[in-house]
Amino acid sequence: MLADPRLIVALDVPSTGDAEALVATLGDAVSFYKIGYQLAFAGGLDLARRLKDAGKNVFLDMKLLDIDNTMARAVDSVIDLGVDMLTLHAYPKAMRAAVEAASGSGLCLLGVTLLTSMDAADLAEAGYHDDPRALVLRRAEQARQAGMGGIVCSAEEAAMVRPVLSDAMKLVTPGIRPAGAALGDQKRVMAPARALAAGATHLVIGRPISAAADPAAAAREIIAEMRNS
Template sequence: MAINPADRIIVALDGMAPDQALVFATQVEGLCWVKVGLELFVQAGPEVVAQLRDKGLRVFLDLKFHDIPATMAGSCRRAAALGAELITVHACAGSEALQAAQAAAVEGAQQACLNAPTLLAVTVLTSWEEQRLQRELAISQGIAERVPALAQLSATAGIGGCVCSPIEAAALRSHHPNPFALVTPGIRSKGAAVGDQARVMGPAEAIAAGASQLVIGRPITRSADPSAAFSACCTELLD
């Protein structure tokens, strides 16, 4: 069965005030998924997840939890109970924290009578480029080595997927077949501004490389016609 391209695109509500985000989410025709990041969550609070779900939208809660195992578990338990279906954690928190987060997310969803969310481990943020990563964090591994190592750590811990650059999607998919999710920010159509993303790819290319879903923000949210921009991205996936 063919997958609806709208299910593949997660629109990031970054940079929006709560009221603006809620209005925007209802105005984009065909929108299925939205991403709630730190800025919106801090301003709007957990209620924004419920408000978006009440509008029929599915929520990717991108708070990138990274802490000791007990705190990771508590955070993921509460995030799952909110109804978020995708939740990010940092892979570099380590296997104990990842396992605790996964178990707690399942428990939190069950207690709220919801389906268990998919936890996504962040490997290397798409804003990093290799020389700066090695210079500032004193990491000897290159990105091409570090990303698959963190992805494998996550998969072994029972995490359901990763957030990665589309540049790394093909290599990760070759080692982690579906249903392991690969969610990719850093999506830019040809001619679009790169912004603060260092490792980017077009929508159709990223899906062909093995991405499960694409996170797209400014090319849609800052468009003069967000519905048309969203529709164009969906059409590009069908070409």
């Protein structure tokens, strides 16, 4: 089965050796990979270049947030890496600075609305007065206004935010769990077919594939579900 570009496999592993072994195991079944903090700080940025050289797509999940100048310079450096997607927290000033820096580059900037491990109690503890849905909706609107390439949100909010996004904007949903998979540290999750039906354009899936006894078979099963949705 050929890869489905809507599936992004999270390389949430401790070393580039582990990541390259997983990529080799998945072979042609997967064409898009996410590199986050764990791997980025263990050689993952060089791996991103190698994956691009091998014809893969790369989603760099760094959730950037800083002053405008630092954001712009960071985006410049990411453009030089040649990756396809980059995340930053969906704060208006940060998004505007990043969008200006990425103009004309082809890099898709994604605004992270709210981590899928957070719920209403977590927001209250952090000092936010909004409930998760209200905060996600406001940040999605701000991402559109800033000219972002898309957003990251829970699949639970996908149907709600899709109407406020432009047609060209990507809607990337982590926290995807096939039937029977453990939730782990995620609190707002959804099955692959339901997430796509709700308006997601890309699904980020990690442990249900990487921790499976047969990762390639797990990826193929998920792709089959996605294509039958």
